[in-house]
Amino acid sequence: MLRSALLAASRSPRCRSVVERTSTMRPIVDRFVAGSTVDDAVRVAHELAGDRLVSLDRLGEDTLDRAQAEQTAEAYRALLARLDAEGLGAAAEVSVKLSALGQALPVDGEKIALESTRRICEAAAAAGTTVTVDMEDHTTTDSTLEIVRALRADFPDTGTVLQAYLKRTAADCADFAGPGSRIRLCKGAYDEPASVAYRGKSEVDGSYVRCLEVLMNGQGYPMVATHDPRLTGIAERLAARAGRARDRYEFQMLYGVRPQAQREIAGRGLRMRVYVPYGAEWYPYFMRRLGERPANLAFFLRALTHR
Numbered sequence: 001m002l003r004s005a006l007l008a009a010s011r012s013p014r015c016r017s018v019v020e021r022t023s024t025m026r027p028i029v030d031r032f033v034a035g036s037t038v039d040d041a042v043r044v045a046h047e048l049a050g051d052r053l054v055s056l057d058r059l060g061e062d063t064l065d066r067a068q069a070e071q072t073a074e075a076y077r078a079l080l081a082r083l084d085a086e087g088l089g090a091a092a093e094v095s096v097k098l099s100a101l102g103q104a105l106p107v108d109g110e111k112i113a114l115e116s117t118r119r120i121c122e123a124a125a126a127a128g129t130t131v132t133v134d135m136e137d138h139t140t141t142d143s144t145l146e147i148v149r150a151l152r153a154d155f156p157d158t159g160t161v162l163q164a165y166l167k168r169t170a171a172d173c174a175d176f177a178g179p180g181s182r183i184r185l186c187k188g189a190y191d192e193p194a195s196v197a198y199r200g201k202s203e204v205d206g207s208y209v210r211c212l213e214v215l216m217n218g219q220g221y222p223m224v225a226t227h228d229p230r231l232t233g234i235a236e237r238l239a240a241r242a243g244r245a246r247d248r249y250e251f252q253m254l255y256g257v258r259p260q261a262q263r264e265i266a267g268r269g270l271r272m273r274v275y276v277p278y279g280a281e282w283y284p285y286f287m288r289r290l291g292e293r294p295a296n297l298a299f300f301l302r303a304l305t306h307r
């Protein structure tokens with residue numbers, strides 16, 4: 001219930017304006033977001049790169065403005081040039097949301113998103129790194145996977161995300177378990193109807209394990225994106241059973257979430273990548289994070305009522 005309410009609020013312009021104007025919110029936002037500028041993102045990437053890998057996300061989504069979509073692509077290209085100049089190409093990749101790159105534009109949206117992401121992939125290749133395409137709500141899954149398939153023809157290391165809460169995902173994992181494919185498996189962060197998604201925790205977790213089995217026994221590179229200690233343990237055991245060396249899969253967690261567990265996993269010589277968002281458009285991302293843990297909501301409500 002609470003999670004659904006927060007996810008509904010993440011799409012409400014009125015809630016957005018209240019939360020963005022609440023100055024006491026900033027410390028909570030800072031826990032999940034690296035800062036508003038490229039300098040902030042690069043500073044955090046350097047800090048993490050001592051023991052972890054990084055995926056940088058320039059915050060923004062759901063644009064219906066072509067010029068803004070093009071600016072987003074250019075901002076990613078500039079970020080990648082900066083990562084290269086800072087010697088971060090081996091440690092840091094980028095994550096992109098196709099809805100920020102024009103996917104939902106009424107005319108030629110998918111074509112525009114494909115071409116923009118292709119330009120980002122070119123810059124990533126020049127910087128010696130990779131791009132992972134985030135997954136948004138289920139109405140975009142087919143379109144996103146189609147665009148990723150087209151990108152992989154020229155940039156085979158382009159990764160994407162599959163969400164275990166969708167009933168279709170075990171089949172998608174099988175489709176994407178071939179050589180060279182990079183799949184980030186997460187539970188899923190949107191409010192999806194029961195017609196397409198599992199809604200209960202145990203059903204979602206069960207699907208996550210089935211999907212992991214497919215990916216670990218496949219020929220691609222699984223990226224295990226969860227903070228759930230039971231699932232990270234299962235992933236490690238499945239990888240060992242499938243004979244995967246430590247560099248043939250990785251764990252991923254979000255900036256600000258279970259940092260101690262991140263360090264512990266990295267300290268055992270396993271690959272751990274941190275997803276680091278930055279930029280001014282933090283509101284929808286932040287609201288999704290609040291919905292994932294009841295304790296986050298308590299901090300949020302305290303900040304809102306003590307303005």
Ligand code: FAD
Nearest residue numbers: 134135161186187188189225226227252253254275289292
């Ligand atoms: P949960 O069962 O939600 O959480 C397990 C435990 O982790 C909790 O008990 C709590 O201790 C801790 N925890 C989890 N979330 C939080 C939080 N926000 N604050 C504090 N503690 C927390 N979703 C998409 O739909 N599309 C994407 O492209 C996408 N990309 C992602 C990339 C990465 C690297 C990661 C880690 C997640 C991504 N997600 C994405 C979000 C994901 O779908 C889940 O919503 C999120 O990871 C919470 O699920 P969980 O697997 O951690 O399990």
